[in-house]
Amino acid sequence: MKKNIRMTLEYDGSRYDGWQKQGNTDNTIQGKLEAVLFKWTGQEVEVYGSGRTDAGVHARGQTANFHIEEKFCPSAAAAMEYMNRYLPEDIRVIDAKEVPERFHSRLSAVRKTYAYYVETADRKCVFERKYVYGLGRELDIPAMEKAAGYLLGEHDFKSFCSNKRMKKSTVRRMDQIGIHTDGTKVVFTYTGNGFLYNMVRILTGTLLEVGLGKRRPEEMTAVLEARNREAAGATAPPEGLLLMQVEYDGEA
Incomplete structure (x- = not known):
């Protein structure tokens, strides 16, 4: 048994x-x-x-x-x-x-939450250097929050997927995007029913471009509609990303 x-x-x-x-x-x-x-x-x-x-x-x-x-x-x-x-x-x-025997970590999951940490100061803290992206520039938080609002809900997130040969559905539901400061760090949190390959890092890279004044928040609608990876921003580096929580029925 x-x-x-x-x-x-x-x-x-x-x-x-x-x-x-x-x-x-x-x-x-x-x-x-x-x-x-x-x-x-x-x-x-x-x-x-x-x-x-x-x-x-x-x-x-x-x-x-x-x-x-x-x-x-x-x-x-x-x-x-x-x-x-x-x-x-x-x-x-x-x-x-x-x-139970039928439980499967991936197939049974209903929601996931990721966090991404960005350091806006000139240098990263020595003890956090492996866990934070060292951007080293100030960010426009209200602009990024406005941009994030366009990404909430159910959308086709193909523009935010690095797998250009993706044959399965690229529709996902984004329940929450949080952006807050922690000292000189900016922390992004994403909660949704599923995430595509590199999706969180591309979302972050795109929001950072808004925060740096390289894009307008309203452009997020066009990025989603394009369904083309080239329409979105750069892929943020891996070190700032953490998988925080996976939720299942009866636990959410």
Whole structure:
């Protein structure tokens, strides 16, 4: 008999090649998790994540699940203890629970929240340098807030997707975009029912262009309607991005 174990993870993605395991590298978050499970069981155990964070992107609340035979895993607490004993120090399981067999971290998710941190001062704090984009310029917050308003609701976000060969629907619902200051940092938060490849980083790059006076807030409507990646702004660097939370039915 197998158990389905759901984990909540935090990780520093600085030195990893993203979430998804790849044939040309074993230096991924998924790869490290599966390596520990193989050490434990002697079997290949696949770990399913709620989403594929890019190389250099971090997480405070990534969700993942895996199926494991009961003889190896008497409880979710045992799984959490074993994983944390052998995982690298920049990956940590912060919660684990047994869930129904049909639960899937990605397919069962209903909302996700990301945060993106931008430093407007000349230099980044030494202790935050791996987790903040060092823009080094002042930003027009009201203009960016106005631009963000045009992006709320359900839209085709194809212009904000780096995968030009995307065949599946690019329609997503954006529930909330928050922009606030924290000292000299500007923090963007995005909550929606799903995000396309590089979507948060492109949204941020586009809003930063508004904040720098390179675009008008009203242009967001035309960017959405274009359904063309070339219409949106630059892709913001990965280091400022964190996956904060994944929500499921009954928990939102």
